[in-house]
Amino acid sequence: MSATTYPNYSPGLQGVIAGITTISEIDVETSSLTYRGINVHELAEHAVFEETAYLLLMGKLPNKSELAEFKARISNESVLPNEVIAALKQCPKNMHPMDRLKVAYSMLGAFDADYRAEPTDHEANVRKAVRIVAKAANAVAAAHRISEGLEPIQPSPELGIAGNFMYMLKGEKPDEFVIKVMDASLTLYAEHGYNASTFASRVTVATLSDLYSGIVSGIGTLKGPLHGGANEEAMYMLMEIDKMGDVAKWTHDALAQKKKIMGFGHREYRIGDSRAAYMSKLGKEIGKRVGDTHWGDIAEVMEKIMWDEKKLFPNIDFPSAYAYYLLGIPIPLYTPIFVVARTTGWCAHMIEQLDNNRLIRPTCIYEGPKVTEFVPIDQR
8 A cells, every 4th residue: 555556645644734723833944833923932931831821722922911810710720629639549550640641631521610511612612721721730740649659739829830830749849940941841842733632632622522522632642652752762761871871882873773762853843843952951951950961961962973973853852851850850750741731732723623613534545355245144
């Protein structure tokens, strides 16, 4: 089976235009990413994550009073119902963190004040989206603490999403730089066009299902290693290199053996991932602040070899891996952090889908047996 045999067939839907959006744009020529026309690098460097969330959900950047009101709404909606906490405590000890998140969001829909709203009710969907985004950091942190035999920590009204995530995870209020790093990380991961999980979320709500069902679809899709998990694998790779003690040899050997080197290259970018540069800067700054710069040193050697040998650049997952590690975040939580960020993009896309909905129903090519006679069971 090939494109030659079926000229209208594109495996994996690669290159197929599946919709029109006003949410984000990936410019393949300049390898840049914008959210509703705003460069993501500027958002990461100069804004807090709540500003990015507001931009994606409301369609514009907030002014000071709008941002203050939005932060207050996020704070008021961030607490998980006791019943959800109880359900998380019933999860098997070996349950994957992403599956725990699916449990949380499967239940949260029924606690939403707009649970019975029409699927195409725009205002109700925006209200749902705010609640979904508000609870993501708490759901990740609470599920992790419960899995470790610890009690969840309630969010602090003094902190935003980024600061509260670190506080609810570790029990200590983070300093301003740690909050800045997490804010930037969430912004950089917030949205990325019609990727697999976003498309899955849109397909789900296109049936006139609800936003919470779409979020569960997104989480389940992101769990797969061909979409999510690259920053986790990148950190395990860096730890393997560190144990070996020779970055250049490891990298050259991996290239010679045609191993997949996690955190390099990207399907949508040609000359570099603009998100990676700023995250790399922050990751190296964390190393200086905590007195452990060797992860950044390993990264620099790898980046040079990968560019010189293969013209491959680091993507956002590479620097975020060692940045999270230096912040003391457990590696299995790297993909759930992706969810904390991407709920904004998923919700923006689901709202856009439902505002002008059409059921997503592609066709397929049948290559099975031709029509044959049915044989009764006693004659088979």
